[in-house]
Amino acid sequence: MARVVRFHQHGGPEVLRIEDVDLPAPGPSEVQIRVKALGLNRAEALLRAGTYIETPALPSGLGLEAAGVVEAVGEGVADFATGDAVSIIPPQSMVRWPAYGELVTYPAALAVKHPPSLDWRTAASVWMQYLTAYGALIDIARLRGGDVVVITAASSSVGLAAIQIANSVGATAIALTRTSAKKQALLEAGAAAVVVLAEADLEARLKEIAGPPGVRVVLDAVGGPIFEPLTAAMSKGGILIEYGGLSREPTPFPLAVVLGKTLTLRGYLVHEITGNPAKLEAAKAFILEGLEAGTLRPIIDRTFAFDQIVEAHRYLESNEQFGKIVVML
Incomplete structure (x- = not known):
């Protein structure tokens, strides 16, 4: 069992619930990640409110960015091993691959071994x-x-x-x-x-x-x-x-x-970038180079605990923040 955030109806931050769910083992070409930090994005508030470009079946998970440790790998995954520190490229569909959870599964192609200099908060704030x-x-x-x-x-x-x-x-x-x-x-x-x-x-x-x-x-x-x-x-x-x-x-x-x-x-x-493998590789190279050189430095406004996900979403919609909002697990 793992704790995940889901919503059973569209609405404000108060519709978010933390629930226990059974997660299957990762399938072929997938990795399962023990999440350490989440980066919040306005798109997640839109999905929750029912005004995003995706229309989910309910109940639905949500979330586009996470960083954590590889817990298990599926068949055919050669580039990652248990214990690797990774961050996640935002998927094409957060309904299909939601990030808000203690344990999440993603295509291995969306996982990145981030620079060791990044802590969990920063790693979850990059992509x-x-x-x-x-x-x-x-x-x-x-x-x-x-x-x-x-x-x-x-x-x-x-x-x-x-x-x-x-x-x-x-x-x-x-x-x-x-x-x-x-x-x-x-x-x-x-x-x-x-x-x-x-x-x-x-x-x-x-x-x-x-x-x-x-x-x-x-x-x-x-x-x-x-x-x-x-x-x-x-x-x-x-x-x-x-x-x-x-x-x-x-x-x-x-x-x-x-x-x-x-x-x-x-x-x-x-x-347009995440769905094009060649463009994504060029973007990753540019960003990783900037992170290592220090020209790119994520600015983090405020950190919340996982149990404060409702409060984190309220703050996300307040327009008071300066930079990224992060949730730690």
Whole structure:
């Protein structure tokens, strides 16, 4: 028996339950992991609430990131052995492979022997944020030295990862945040400049900071009314990559600006990287190199115990965090 988190109905954090379940042995090409830490992601709150891209049969597990020790290996697994310390690449389906549990089973292809320098909290905080930011900025936008990139929701784990990746390739990262409460922390995290949406004319401030020709890359998790000033500040031929939709307001399509500047507006899911073996290997190499060099450093906001999973989800949805929320087992 192992304790796992499941929900029997959609709703708020209070629907999460810790239950005892029997788990089968790992199948062919699978590894079973004794979990030491979980990294929380907004996608898990969306699945719980019934608004995610997956619609689970109930009751359902959830979770996308874990780190722990290999407990057992299935037939045909040659790269891992009992006792190996590993972290998990987020799967294509967290319904099929949920991470919230004392014991979890995953395809061996999704397990990574992380650098020994990483503790459990840090190891559980790596893959979703850096794979998401890498896929958008490096794989798609081809971010390079001299580029100016605007990062919305910059105090999220993905936003902070994007700042670090931009700095690692010599680009200039401009962070956007709703209020001034996190401005200094964003500057200390590596942002070249911070624009506080509640205090500034976004278009004018971005043009002032970026100078000519403007912002080449925008990484946006918000949508909504900021779409127009963001695109207005972009350079000709620039690219805006949308990976979320945090705004509750409609997102206008700035047709004249898109045509006049020949902009690319592109939706993006991290599955584009995790579902492509060649791209995933390139991403893993980039991220592991950055972790070992110290240019990539997960920022952890707060740690909860496994029995506090409901409180952890409440905090996840509070928008108060700066970086990653971790649950320890």
